[in-house]
Amino acid sequence: DAKTTQPTSMDCAEGRAANLPCNHSTISGNEYVYWYRQIHSQGPQYIIHGLKNNETNEMASLIITEDRKSSTLILPHATLRDTAVYYCIVRIPHLENKLVFGAGTILRVKS
Amino acid sequence: DAGVIQSPRHEVTEMGQEVTLRCKPISGHNSLFWYRQTMMRGLELLIYFNNNVPIDDSGMPEDRFSAKMPNASFSTLKIQPSEPRDSAVYFCASWRAGIGELFFGEGSRLTVL
Numbered sequence: 531d532a533k534t535t536q537p538t539s540m541d542c543a544e545g546r547a548a549n550l551p552c553n554h555s556t557i558s559g560n561e562y563v564y565w566y567r568q569i570h571s572q573g574p575q576y577i578i579h580g581l582k583n584n585e586t587n588e589m590a591s592l593i594i595t596e597d598r599k600s601s602t603l604i605l606p607h608a609t610l611r612d613t614a615v616y617y618c619i620v621r622i623p624h625l626e627n628k629l630v631f632g633a634g635t636i637l638r639v640k641s
Numbered sequence: 642d643a644g645v646i647q648s649p650r651h652e653v654t655e656m657g658q659e660v661t662l663r664c665k666p667i668s669g670h671n672s673l674f675w676y677r678q679t680m681m682r683g684l685e686l687l688i689y690f691n692n693n694v695p696i697d698d699s700g701m702p703e704d705r706f707s708a709k710m711p712n713a714s715f716s717t718l719k720i721q722p723s724e725p726r727d728s729a730v731y732f733c734a735s736w737r738a739g740i741g742e743l744f745f746g747e748g749s750r751l752t753v754l
Contacts, residue, residue, distance in 0.1 A: 566743075568684075571748075572745075572747065572748075573645075573732050573734070573745025573746055573747055573748055574684070574732075574734075574743075574745050575745070576742030576743060576744075579742075624738070627672055627689070627691060627696070627738050628674065628686060628689055628697065629674075629686075629743055630686055631676075631683065631684040631686075632683070633683055634683075
């Protein structure tokens, strides 16, 4: 798996967009970018994944740069319940049947 | 769908005792994972199974740890003998191998005194 780099922590005001960056400069052409989050005391929860196109679902948007060396997870209207650790992971599906979690970014949403 | 079910949710035991953690994956999922989470080491992958067969146990810390998956709907993680440094939250997760999402259980919080 390509190594990912994320900021240790970030703050965001409630109701504002939270933009969480991830650097994966050594990503290979067939590696997908996955985002998970872990709310305190719970198991990690899948958010979104993508290969090279931007993706959006009911939870978030994923913006991947054209060179695929970095990506940004966007929570459009952060709420206090979005306070969690956010993990960015790269993986080749079908070939690497596992997920390895790094340290992630602690996102604190404040009122 | 009941999700991934783990038991017990909390376990407090004394050093030297045997601990058995249990997991029921989501029906139809063919891969099962055991993770351990501590403040110091974060979320670590211990072992995973494909179609009930252990594929990668390189994360198992030592011989005191063992995991089994006797059938597609049940797995155990056993620690014998347990030590205080084994205190952690142990998560089980499953997926249908592929691109899809990994589903986690609520975890088993183990405290070894």
